[in-house]
Amino acid sequence: MDLSIKTVIADDELYSRDELKHLLQAFPSIHIIGEAESGEAAVMKALHLQPDIIFLDVEMPRMNGMEAAKALMELKKPPLIVFATAYPQFAAEAFRYEAVDYLLKPYDEDQLKETIERIEKKILSVTEAEASKPAGKLAVESNGEIFYLEPKEILYTFRDDKLTKIITKTGEFDTKIPLKDLENRLHTFHFFRIHKSYLVNLEYITRLTPWFNGAYQLQVEGREERLSVSRNYVKGLRRRLEI
Numbered sequence: 001m002d003l004s005i006k007t008v009i010a011d012d013e014l015y016s017r018d019e020l021k022h023l024l025q026a027f028p029s030i031h032i033i034g035e036a037e038s039g040e041a042a043v044m045k046a047l048h049l050q051p052d053i054i055f056l057d058v059e060m061p062r063m064n065g066m067e068a069a070k071a072l073m074e075l076k077k078p079p080l081i082v083f084a085t086a087y088p089q090f091a092a093e094a095f096r097y098e099a100v101d102y103l104l105k106p107y108d109e110d111q112l113k114e115t116i117e118r119i120e121k122k123i124l125s126v127t128e129a130e131a132s133k134p135a136g137k138l139a140v141e142s143n144g145e146i147f148y149l150e151p152k153e154i155l156y157t158f159r160d161d162k163l164t165k166i167i168t169k170t171g172e173f174d175t176k177i178p179l180k181d182l183e184n185r186l187h188t189f190h191f192f193r194i195h196k197s198y199l200v201n202l203e204y205i206t207r208l209t210p211w212f213n214g215a216y217q218l219q220v221e222g223r224e225e226r227l228s229v230s231r232n233y234v235k236g237l238r239r240r241l242e243i
Contacts, residue, residue: 003029003120004236008049010035010042010068011057011084016105020055020084023107027116031236037061039068046072051079053100053119058085066090069097080122082115138185140166142173149173151189155220156200156227157182169222192240194218194229202240 007030011017017035024030034049036042040063042054054072058065065083072078083094086105094102100122101115137148149168157166159179166173166182175182183191183199190202204221211217214231229237 003123004031004239005029005053005119005123006049006051007032008034008036008042008045008051008054008079009084010037010039010045010054010060010065012037012060013057016057016084020107023109023112024116027113028239029120030116031239039063039065039071042068043071046075046079050077052123053080053082055082055084055103058083058087058090058094066093066097069094069099073097080119082119140173140175140177142175147173151186151191152201152203154186154191154201155204155223156198158195158199158227159197167223192233192237194227194233194237196230198227200227205241208238208241 009017034045036045038060056065081099082101084103091102140147153168155167163174194200206221207219209217216229217226
């Protein structure tokens with residue numbers, strides 16, 4: 001299974017963040033979506049970006065790594081945590097927060113490889129468990145009626161002002177369901193966010209065309225319109241689409 005593990009690095013030292021980013025480039029499954037300079041910023045990044053994993057330094061300003069870990073564990077969907085620090089004395093406390101690992105600076109590349117493999121196994125086991133659940137229909141209230149849609153029939157969906165529009169093979173539906181909620185309900189299917197306002201079924205993408213400033217446009221099966229792919233999502237999309 002092709003994993004794309006959304007990752008945030010939290011460290012108050014720019015050099016340390018850059019070093020870890022460089023080392024993580026060796027792992028195709030790791031997709032770095034954000035950085036934080038403090039524990040407080042790490043928690044805010046987790047709220048907004050919903051990463052799968054956070055590499056968390058211990059000694060940081062305003063809110064240290066342990067305080068941040070405690071706050072992260074209280075989230076509705078807490079990320080996995082890897083402590084990455086120069087201080088070995090906090091290791092025992094770290095595992096109170098169910099940390100995947102405790103990495104010491106300077107980083108040992110072999111240990112980092114073992115850590116990533118452990119993360120991949122954890123995320124893969126959760127993904128496989130969710131994928132094994134019976135596929136249900138998506139209940140959508142539109143124009144006073146409730147429609148039950150097969151997720152596999154949805155081509156794409158997008159936010160338009162105060163409504164979310166769902167485009168299927170056979171019709172179009174307007175709903176008040178926020179796009180983020182819809183994304184959560186479709187997470188076991190082959191959907192991918194290509195823009196802050198668009199969610200596309202990967203099964204129906206037929207063409208991906210460079211546009212400008214690193215952005216792309218794509219088309220889906222049976223539709224003439226071109227959808228914008230934000231440059232922030234291009235790398236992850238190509239990784240998901242390519243063999």
